[in-house]
Amino acid sequence: MARLAQTAGLTDIQQEILSTVRDFVDKEIIPVATELEHRDEYPQQIVDGLKELGLFGLMIPEEYGGLGESLLTYALCVEEIARGWMSVSGIINTHFIVAYMLKQHGTQEQKDHFLPRMAAGDIRGAFSMSEPGLGSDVSAITSKAVKDGDEYVLNGQKMWLTNGGTSSLVAVLVRSDEGHPEGTAPHKSMTTFLVEKEPGFGEVRPGLTIPGKIEKMGYKGVDTTELIMDGLRIPADRVLGGVTGRGFYHMMDGVEVGRVNVAARGCGVAQRAFELGVQYAQQRHTFGKPIAQHQAIQFKLAEMATKVEAAHAMMVNAARKKDSGERNDLEAGMAKYLASEYCKEVVEDAFRIHGGYGFSKEYEIERLYREAPMLLIGEGTAEIQKMIIGRRLLEEYRFQG
Numbered sequence: 001m002a003r004l005a006q007t008a009g010l011t012d013i014q015q016e017i018l019s020t021v022r023d024f025v026d027k028e029i030i031p032v033a034t035e036l037e038h039r040d041e042y043p044q045q046i047v048d049g050l051k052e053l054g055l056f057g058l059m060i061p062e063e064y065g066g067l068g069e070s071l072l073t074y075a076l077c078v079e080e081i082a083r084g085w086m087s088v089s090g091i092i093n094t095h096f097i098v099a100y101m102l103k104q105h106g107t108q109e110q111k112d113h114f115l116p117r118m119a120a121g122d123i124r125g126a127f128s129m130s131e132p133g134l135g136s137d138v139s140a141i142t143s144k145a146v147k148d149g150d151e152y153v154l155n156g157q158k159m160w161l162t163n164g165g166t167s168s169l170v171a172v173l174v175r176s177d178e179g180h181p182e183g184t185a186p187h188k189s190m191t192t193f194l195v196e197k198e199p200g201f202g203e204v205r206p207g208l209t210i211p212g213k214i215e216k217m218g219y220k221g222v223d224t225t226e227l228i229m230d231g232l233r234i235p236a237d238r239v240l241g242g243v244t245g246r247g248f249y250h251m252m253d254g255v256e257v258g259r260v261n262v263a264a265r266g267c268g269v270a271q272r273a274f275e276l277g278v279q280y281a282q283q284r285h286t287f288g289k290p291i292a293q294h295q296a297i298q299f300k301l302a303e304m305a306t307k308v309e310a311a312h313a314m315m316v317n318a319a320r321k322k323d324s325g326e327r328n329d330l331e332a333g334m335a336k337y338l339a340s341e342y343c344k345e346v347v348e349d350a351f352r353i354h355g356g357y358g359f360s361k362e363y364e365i366e367r368l369y370r371e372a373p374m375l376l377i378g379e380g381t382a383e384i385q386k387m388i389i390g391r392r393l394l395e396e397y398r399f400q401g
C-alpha cells in the first residue's frame with residue numbers, strides 16, 4: 001500500500017517517526033480496533049503505547065519535554081493512526097489542540113505548569129466550546145463567568161466534549177462580562193478558562209459534573225460527554241493568557257490547526273477503506289472472475305485512489321502553510337472540507353464493493369461506515385468550512401472596479 005499518499009521532502013527524522021507510528025498502527029491498533037469499538041471500550045493499552053512513543057508531546061517544544069515537531073509531522077501521524085482507528089486519533093486531537101493553545105497563548109507560568117506533564121501524557125486535554133443550543137454559532141455561547149475576588153464563578157452547560165471523562169484539563173470557552181460592558185461584540189467578551197479536574201464521571205471537582213458518556217453511532221471507545229458548571233470556582237490565574245476577552249480568538253486559533261488534523265483523519269480513514277476495498281475486490285469472484293476484473297469495480301477503485309491522493313495533497317499543503325508561519329485558514333478549510341467529503345465517498349464505495357458482507361459486523365468496513373460521518377461535523381461542518389472559504393476568497397479576489 002506504499003504507493004498512495006506519499007509525502008515528498010520529509011526529513012529523516014520525520015520518516016523515522018512515521019515509520020514507527022505506522023508499525024505501531026499495524027501491530028497494535030488494527031488487529032484490535034473493531035472488537036474494542038464494538039464493545040465501546042476505551043483503548044487503554046493503545047493509549048499507554050502512544051504515551052511511550054511520545055505522541056502526546058509530539059508538537060510540544062523540547063524545552064517542555066516534547067518532541068517539538070511540526071504540524072505536518074503531527075498531521076501525518078494522525079493520518080496513520082486514523083487509518084488504524086479513528087477514535088484513537090480523537091484521543092490525541094483534543095489534547096493536541098489544548099497544548100497548542102497553551103503554547104501559543106498561555107502565560108509563562110501556565111506553560112511551565114501544564115506543558116511538561118502534557119508532553120508526558122500525564123495530563124490530558126479536552127476542549128469545550130459547544131453547548132446544547134449551539135455548535136456552529138460559537139458567538140451564541142451562554143455559559144458565563146463572573147469575577148468574585150481572585151476567582152471567577154462559572155455557570156452553564158457544555159455539550160459534546162471529546163475526552164470529557166478521561167481528560168484532566170479542559171479548556172472551556174465562556175462569556176465573561178467582567179470589563180466588557182453590555183453590547184460588547186460577542187467574540188470580544190469570551191474567555192478560555194483552564195479547568196483542572198479529576199478524570200472520570202460524576203462530580204469531578206466541586207461545582208463541575210461530567211454526567212456520563214453520550215451514546216454514539218460510531219467513533220466509540222473515545223468518550224464524548226456533557227459538562228455542567230454550577231458555581232465552579234476557577235482562580236484568575238487560570239484564564240488562558242491571563243487576560244479576559246481573548247477566548248474566542250484562542251479557540252479559533254486552536255480549531256484552525258484542529259481542522260488540518262480532521263483533514264488528516266479523513267485521509268487516514270479513506271486510505272484504510274481503499275485498502276479494504278482493493279483487497280476484497282481481488283478475492284471475491286462473480287461471473288467467473290474476481291470482481292476487480294469488472295470495469296465498473298476498477299473505475300470505483302480508480303475514483304477512490306484519486307480521492308485519497310487529492311485529499312492527502314491538500315492536507316499536506318495546509319499543514320506546510322501553517323508551519324511556514326503563514327495564515328492557513330483558507331487551505332485548512334478547503335482540506336477539511338474535501339478530505340471529509342471524500343472520506344465519506346471512499347468509505348461508501350468500499351462498502352459497496354463488499355456487497356452484503358459490508359453490512360456484517362465481521363468486516364472492518366462496517367465500522368468505518370459509521371465513523372466517516374463524524375468528520376463531516378467535527379471542527380466545523382461542511383457549510384461552515386464553505387463560509388470560511390468563501391469569505392477568504394472574496395478577500396483575496398476583491399473586485400477592484
Ligand SMILES: Cc1cc2nc3c(=O)[nH]c(=O)nc-3n(C[C@H](O)[C@H](O)[C@H](O)COP(=O)(O)OP(=O)(O)OC[C@H]3O[C@@H](n4cnc5c(N)ncnc54)[C@H](O)[C@@H]3O)c2cc1C
Pocket residue numbers: 094127128129130133134135136137159160161162163216219224374377378379380381382383384
Ligand atoms: C462526536 C462529536 C464530538 C465532538 N467533540 C467536540 C469537542 O470536543 N468540543 C466541542 O466544543 N465540540 C465538539 N463537538 C461539537 C461539534 O463541533 C458540533 O456538533 C458542530 O460544530 C456542529 O454544531 P451543531 O451540532 O450545533 O450543529 P448546528 O450548528 O446546529 O448546525 C446544524 C446544521 O445547520 C448548518 N448550519 C448552521 N449554521 C449555518 C449557516 N450559517 N449557514 C448554512 N448552514 C448552517 C450546519 O452546517 C448543520 O448542517 C463534537 C461533535 C460530535 C458529534
